[in-house]
Amino acid sequence: MSALSFKAQLPADVRAAIRNGEWPKPTAGLAPGYVQVNFAILPARDAGDFHRFCQKNPKPCPLIAISEIGDPRIPQLGADLDIRTDTPRYRVFRDGKVIDEPFDIREYWRDDLVTFAIGCSFTFEHSLLESGIGIRHIEQNRNVPMYRTNIATDPAGKFHGPMVVSMRPLKAADAIRAIQITSRFPGVHGAPVHIGDPALIGIKDIAKPDYGDAVDIRDDELPVFWACGVTPQSVIVEAKPEFCITHAPGHMLITDLRNSDLSVI
Amino acid sequence: MSALSFKAQLPADVRAAIRNGEWPKPTAGLAPGYVQVNFAILPARDAGDFHRFCQKNPKPCPLIAISEIGDPRIPQLGADLDIRTDTPRYRVFRDGKVIDEPFDIREYWRDDLVTFAIGCSFTFEHSLLESGIGIRHIEQNRNVPMYRTNIATDPAGKFHGPMVVSMRPLKAADAIRAIQITSRFPGVHGAPVHIGDPALIGIKDIAKPDYGDAVDIRDDELPVFWACGVTPQSVIVEAKPEFCITHAPGHMLITDLRNSDLSVI
Structure with a gap:
């Protein structure tokens, strides 16, 4: 199945193709108009703390959905959706260290795991592009600087x-x-958290992002900063839970929600 | 009648006091919560052009109301409202030059005059202050820099x-x-037109405003620029219509509209 035929498909069809191993690649551009989410899967013993963390930090961690304990399904994101198979690539962590980057996680699944689906800036970038606002990292074919x-x-x-x-x-x-x-779009990080001088939020060198790639900033431009879905992953890695699974960067979970479903006005 | 007793009053009461010559001063702080407007009064022969100008430039010239030709009333802004008497001070122009600054304009009224009521930033400043956002020129007891x-x-x-x-x-x-x-608040200039580097919109020295007073800008602040209701006055003065009347700066027309009436969401 080619990328082009994917693009004409509904999210359930794209998920089925991913489930069948036909798309072991990043998901940018797939199922246009539909919400793609970040996720983190944690044991129930850590899930309560992490749930509270999301609740207290809605700008970096906008929680879109949460699974039942041990249930690999998230019906509110797609009736057929199975978190164990429906993402092209995963990262498995033990004690904060990556131990595997598998294409599915059936062998790692446990009865105590809880999935947190967290909004992703793909959703608002879609609206920015539709409004004719150019996005530099897309124009320069790079990953967003973080x-x-x-x-x-x-x-x-x-x-x-x-x-x-x-x-x-x-x-x-x-x-x-x-x-x-x-x-x-409060469900996908909402308004920026900062605009202008990077030093005011502790960024020493804008040309050296901590994640992703640097992009050009022109003389007549301001850097605009949004809370980022890498925050929960960074926080999880530092907290070193006994076990954790996330998506591999860029390999998102595609849902049945439309981007417009996350618009509040 | 004191300022304090005014503040407890409804707009119609404040207009009545102004009409009776009891408040020949700027209107800032009067009838809190109610819309104060800029206005320009032009002969019918120029009114069509000016109406089109407002229509084409809604950010600097958000038109709140327009009178019938020759009618000094604007019932949509207040049943009792009379534009000839209800503003504390006026400016009368001939051929673009100020010829008088009277306290009422009954002697200047003509059957061909049309009044344009234009939104004023007082309305959105009220909402900014209610949101806990400090406004420097108010803190420094100065006029806004323009x-x-x-x-x-x-x-x-x-x-x-x-x-x-x-x-x-x-x-x-x-x-x-x-x-x-x-x-x-699109009816009172709406979102800013610029943020950051003043030179990008042709401002050579931010410390030397063309109208109003300079205010302090701190190291961790960005200058934020809104389209201003002085634009139509500046444009009128340059166009040199045969006759024109405006409010004197700061001496606004107080209406029955609530600030919240101008909020679209």
Whole structure:
């Protein structure tokens, strides 16, 4: 099955193809118009703390859905959806260290695991592009630049650490429009957390992101910073839970939700 | 009648006091929660052009109401309202030059005059303050700083010229919140037109406003620029209509509209 035929398909069809091993690659551009999510899978003993962490930090950790304990399904995101098979690639952690990057996680599944589905900026980038606002990292065919900041998250149990932000350089008028557009999407990080001088949020060198790739910032542009879904992953890695599974970067879970479903106004 | 007793009054009571000559002063702080407007009064022969100018430039010239030709009333702003007497002070222009600053304009009234009531930033400043966002020029007890820009307005007939903007310095997080808040008020200039580097919109020296007073900008603040209701006055003065009347700066028309009536969401 080719990428083009995927693009004409509904999310359930794309998930089925991924489940069948036909798409072991990043999901950007698949099932356009539908929500793709970050996720983290944790044992029940750590899930309560992490759930509170998301509740207390909705900008970096906008919780879209949560599974029942031990249940690999998340029906509110797709009737057929199975978290063990429906993502192209995973990362399995023990004590905060990656031990495997498998294409499915059936062999790792346990009766005590809880899945947290967390909003992803793909959703608001779709709206920015539809509004004619260029996104530099897409134009330059790079990963979005991400930075650790000095903005503390609100800790919950073992989970704590600095907020990670993504950055998109925009002309002032586009930045203002982007603030309006992303304000409509609190479920996918919402409005920016900072605009302008990177040093004010503890970023020493904008040309050296902590994750992703640097992008060009032109003289007439402002860097605009959004809370980033890498924050929960960074926090989990630092908290070193006994066991954890996430998606591999860029290999997201595709849901039946439409991007517009996450718009509040 | 004292200022304090005014503040407890409804707009109609404040207008009545102004009509009776009891308040020949600026209107800031009167009838809190109610909309105060800029206005321009033009002969019918120029009114069509000016109406089109407002229509084409809604950010600097958000038209709240328009009178019938020759009618000094604007019932949609207040049943009792009489534009000839209900503003504390006026400016009368002939051929673009101020010829008088009277306390009422009954002697200047003509059967061909049309009144344009235009939104004023007092309305959104009220919402910013209610959200806990400090406004520097209020804190410093100065007039808001305003600047001519290199942003051209869209001309209509004889009316043309650069957009004038007002500036409020804000920390980034407050600037983002202010963009959200003022976006709800398209009837009073709406979202900012620029944020950050003043030179990008043709402002050479931020410390030297073209109108109003300079205010302090701190190291961790961005200048945020809104389209300003001085634009139509500046455009009118340059177009040199045969006759024109406006309010004197700061001496606004108080209406029965609530600030919240102008919020779209």
